[in-house]
Amino acid sequence: xxxLIPAAGSGxxxxxxxxxxxxxxxxxxxxxxxxxxxxxxxxxxxxxxxGQPYDFPAFxxxxxxxxxxxxxxxxxxxxxxxxxxxxxxxxxxxQAKFVLIHDGAxxxxxxxxxxxxxxxxxxxxxxxxxMPVKDTIKIVNADGWITDTPDRQNLWGAQxxxxxxxxxxxxxxEKGKQEGWEVTDDAALLEKCGQSVKIVPGEDTNLKITTxxxxxxxEFILGQRLAKSA
Numbered sequence: 001x002x003x004l005i006p007a008a009g010s011g012x013x014x015x016x017x018x019x020x021x022x023x024x025x026x027x028x029x030x031x032x033x034x035x036x037x038x039x040x041x042x043x044x045x046x047x048x049x050x051g052q053p054y055d056f057p058a059f060x061x062x063x064x065x066x067x068x069x070x071x072x073x074x075x076x077x078x079x080x081x082x083x084x085x086x087x088x089x090x091x092x093x094x095q096a097k098f099v100l101i102h103d104g105a106x107x108x109x110x111x112x113x114x115x116x117x118x119x120x121x122x123x124x125x126x127x128x129x130x131m132p133v134k135d136t137i138k139i140v141n142a143d144g145w146i147t148d149t150p151d152r153q154n155l156w157g158a159q160x161x162x163x164x165x166x167x168x169x170x171x172x173x174e175k176g177k178q179e180g181w182e183v184t185d186d187a188a189l190l191e192k193c194g195q196s197v198k199i200v201p202g203e204d205t206n207l208k209i210t211t212x213x214x215x216x217x218x219e220f221i222l223g224q225r226l227a228k229s230a
Contacts, residue, residue: 001043001118002096003161004088007031007051007059007104008077019055020209021104022062025218026226029062030209033107033222039068040111043118046070048091049104050077050084082183086173092166099169100161101186105209108221113203114161120200121163128163128187129202130156159202162186168195 007021021031031049038044047070051059056074063072075091077084085101092099098121102109113129120127133155139148162185172189175181183189187197205221207214 001041001098001100001114001121002046002048002092002166003038003044003100003102003114004048004050004075004085004092005031005034005038005102005104006077006081006084006088007049007055008084009081009105019051019058022055022058023215025107025215026222029058030107030215030218031059031104032062032066033218034102034104034109035063035066035068035072037107037109037111038102038114039066039070041114041118042111043115044070044100046093046096047072048075048088049073050075050088052077080182081185082173082176082189085186086177089166089170089173096166098163099166100163102161103208106160106206107209108203108205108207108218109159109161110203110206113206117161117163117200120198124196124198125165125168126163126187126190126195126197127200128185128197129159129161129206130199131159131202131204131206133157156199158185158187159206159208160185164190 022029138146141147172193176189
């Protein structure tokens with residue numbers, strides 16, 4: 001399986017002046033934990049990291065001590081996640097038939113989740129890891145008034161990895177580029193193109209690190225994992 005890791009974002013919501021994936025979690029850059037989980041996956045055979053060139057020296061520095069037995073390629077990303085993934089799709093090895101896309105900020109995903117998504121992708125054209133929503137969700141208008149309360153049983157919180165047939169995702173990205181669609185995940189492109197996307201159960205701990213509180217939670221969870229493995 002080929003894996004793309006979008007890592008071209010900033011640290012604005014984290015209150016940082018640098019890429020948040022370079023912030024330390026238990027003494028290692030956040031991105032290191034994401035890459036280590038991918039390296040420990042039995043199914044991942046190639047990794048592409050999508051970033052901005054000015055971050056590449058830092059990425060190379062964090063990759064060096066990991067001594068990856070798998071090819072890891074740095075790929076220039078775009079101004080948005082969608083543009084970065086588009087660039088990454090063009091850089092995939094020619095033999096790539098399927099691809100997983102996993103946000104660099106989700107450093108708590110386990111190798112098992114990558115492997116389960118890989119297995120499920122053998123039986124569908126597109127999938128996302130997701131978890132049932134626990135909170136009651138309110139739809140609110142621009143004036144702050146509730147307009148609807150959707151049935152929670154039908155609501156899932158999207159995570160990554162998201163996995164796709166490479167040819168299909170490339171076609172959907174091209175269509176999105178032509179139509180000027182702006183989406184926040186790749187599954188939305190398939191949905192807009194009328195393609196079906198399957199849910200694979202994700203993980204409660206598979207958080208996207210966005211704020212300082214998320215960083216503290218990640219440190220706690222990773223600390224517990226390290227203690228159990230010691």
